[in-house]
Amino acid sequence: MRTCPKCNELNGENRTECWKCKTFLGAVDTYKKICPKCGLIFSQKTENCDKCGERLSVYSESANFKTSNSDNSGCWMYVVSVLIPLVGIILGCIYIAREEDELGKSLIITGVISNVIAILLGLMLTSCSAF
Incomplete structure (x- = not known):
């Protein structure tokens, strides 16, 4: 959650402005993370895979990750x-x-x-x- 610096209201991670007072909260990071073992995609705040516990890598569209289904x-x-x-x-x-x-x-x-x-x-x- 993002906290507004003006009114201290809690806002969602994807909001760029406060829903209450319309204060600019800053740009939103748009990158995602992927598990190199499972191939599952997570938000940028997540550090480890929920399924297997593996440490996540930054996901890019051009990266070719091998998933367990395509072996x-x-x-x-x-x-x-x-x-x-x-x-x-x-x-x-x-x-x-x-x-x-x-x-x-x-x-x-x-x-x-x-x-x-x-x-x-x-x-x-x-x-x-x-x-």
Whole structure:
């Protein structure tokens, strides 16, 4: 709470003038603080996170804080890139069992090659994102 210097009335933190006597109270700080662990945003007066107790940092819109919800957000893309070629290999085995050898062989070869490419690309992307 901000106290008016003229009438000693209590005012809210975001007020620039006293609600009672209209005396100027000064500029309001507009920055906020963020918990680097949880990603929760607090007012500038708060020092520690209410959830985890971590000391807060000054928040800026351009700062990229990693929150706990986004740790495995890209994992499903790697799973899909490996599973789709595996479906081609399985279909190739089915076609070979039906005695359609040419189509079955081409599906297996395509599935194996695309699976190897997907794994190599995944390894390259994960090694690049570490930097």
